[in-house]
Amino acid sequence: MSNPAVAMLMLGILVFTIMIGFPVAFTMMALGVGFGFYAYFQAGQEFFDNRVFFLLTQNTFTVLNNDALVSIPLFLLMGYLVERANILDNLFKSLQLALRAIPASLAVATLATCALFATATGIVGAVVTLMGMLAFPQMIKAGYDTRLAAGVVCAGGCLGILIPPSIMLIVYGAMASISVVKLYAAAMVPGFLLAGMYIIYVLGVGIFKPHLAPPLPKEQRQASTVEVVALLAKSFIPLALLILSVLGAIIFGIATPTEAAAVGAFGAAVLAAAYRSLTWKGVRESMYLTARTSAMVCWLFVGSATFASVFAYLGGKQVVQDFVIGMDLSPITFMLLAQAIIFVLGWPLEWTEIIIIFVPIFLPMLPHFGIDPMVFGVLVAVNLQTAFLSPPMAMAAYYLKGVSPPSVLMTQIFSGCMPFVYIVLITMAMMYVFPQMTLWLPSVLYGS
Secondary structure, three states, X not given: OOHHHHHHHHHHHHHHHHHOOOOHHHHHHHHHHHHHHHHOOOOOOOHHHOHHHHHHHHHHHHXXXXXXXXXXXXXXXXXXXXXXXXXXXXXXXXXXXXXXXXXXXXXXXXXXXXXHHHHHHOOHHHHHHHHHHHXXXXXXHOOOOHHHHHHHHHHHHOHHHOOOOOHHHHHHHHHHOOOHHHHHHHHHHHHHHHHHHHHHHHHHHHHHOOOOOOOOOHHXXXXXXXXXXXXXXXXXXXXXXXXXXXXXXXXXXXXXXXXXXXXXXXXXXXXXHHOOOOOHHHHHHHHHHHHHHHXXXXXXXXXXXXXXXXXXXXXXXXXXXXXXXXXXXXXXXXXXXXXXXXXXXXXXXXXXXXXHHHHHHHHHHHHHHOOOHHHHHHHHHHHHHHHHHOOOOOHHHHHHHHHOOOOOOHHHHHXXXXXXXXXXXXXXXXXXXXXXXXXXXXXXXXXX
């Protein structure tokens, strides 16, 4: 069997083992070391003199010494501390009262709360679960259609993977060797455009189909301007200031992502203390979850680097590139193919696995098709919204189902998510047709 054939066998085994549920990071390391031992084998050498072991240790040191990844645990710690600050209830209530005069005010307040909270945490499961316990029952009680209420919570909760400070963009930046600062600037317009289109959709439902999103009862709308301002000052403004200061410091070059993340984590702790929620139990849980998630990302990087090195050494990378380029695709056809593959992979796989394992296959081909890697990365981030929303493996739907009343059916949640999936696809089409949506802000802030 030729080396390229061995490489394709290696890739096939990886896909199969991932699909049946093996731990991805250690599966990649095992395959990398196993096939690498074959690739680098020399007759007469000692077992541990095989170069694959040097490759593994070198990759481990390189990943753990990567400055770009230092910000990940700090942003995660910031998110977990904010999540445990118990401000979501007051935040939702204040936005609900502030927006009480507009159609579908509960749904709009839910999306606004999700966008702000998702920006602070970036943790999809936490935001969907918390809003599923807080906003979803209130919308159902107010007479909202179950499908619409479910779709609003699921779609809003997924925005954290796209809107900075997104952990996914940090990982993509490390994989593609792109400045995280520029990626954050590139994701700003598409991220808030997507959130805005969600809000426009629910406003349209409230205007043209008010029976699906009825206005708040009169007794729930009675609040003076002073009360609304006081609630906003207590819940919305402190969190918004924390997020804006962190993002502003990064985007305007005042601090690196790592420095801003450290300040953000400290600010989240201060915010939790101000709300009297900074308990030893909460800090311990936050530290544990931060360490667990950071370790998962780092070991995925180690496994991916080892697997990719051996795969390329055996000639597999060249086989894939030659096959795709030999299809004589146009840039738009290549982009559609790449995004369709990522869309399908989003059903069984987490975003970390897609970004670290499969996106690097497409990255070397981008120059051939004249596609900016920054545009491609933000498109992938938008595309991965659908991975959490589209059946049969829509994780956001399962998070919501876990905290919903038994009367809410999974089919209703799936049905409610679908309009938001269509909105995501429309946003992706707009981004491809008008790439300056992505490139404008980085070019203004940092030049070409």
